[in-house]
Amino acid sequence: MIKLLYKGFSMLLALLVLFSTVSFTIEKHFCGDVLVDISIFTEADKCAMEAYEIALEKVTKKPCCKDVVDVIEGQNKLKFSSFEDLDFEKQQIIASYAYTYINLFEELPKLTIPHKNYSPPNLVTDIQVLDQVFLI
Template sequence: MKSFFHKILAFTLSFAVLFSTTAFAADMHFCCDKLVDLAVFGKAKTCMDKKQDIETPSKKCSFGQMDCCNNQTLVKQGDHNLKTVSFELDANNIVFLQTFFYTYINLFEGLELKTVPFINYDPPWIERDILALHETYLI
């Protein structure tokens, strides 16, 4: 249960770092205070292609009028002030890494080739149980 919570915590923290460092922009097009189009990675399409109702002489907002439509852009800036870690390899670190990888790779090599020298011999035959004869029992 503890490892499950650790995995969830690690996932949420990595998602938080990813979300805080990325930048994106959302472009929105409103007509008559209603959202018509939303584009995250591009430009929102306007409502120019919709026909304006010419027969109504009232000044109510209708689709196609330019004074009722507006575009809004929401920009989220990414944070680029992350601490970078430098890792320098000196001679001691290189020797340690070479030995570590060499021993780890050779750790499992040849396990199937090891033979048991007494595999062909039978265990000794016991005529009598000596512990039972001497009445010696392990408690």
């Protein structure tokens, strides 16, 4: 149950970072005061009056259609730092901590089994039954 919560929270935080850094645009096309199309990530479809509007704009010099573009910008000030960006004292502290942590665990001695490659002798008779010696 705890592992499931950890995985859920980590996925939630990863999605939060992803969506906070993504930017996108919302484009709206109005013909007069009427909203014709809304589009996210792509260009909004124009209305059928677009060709007529071009001809009308030459005469009246006032367009009836308009496009509204809303840009929602994500966070772009994420800080990427490396080990070389730290000052010398902090580098020493991190290096000494890593060295002591790695050397904290001692390696177990290699276990040697002297009779590993020898097979047991073949039994011709069962000695316990022959001598009638049984464990009680």
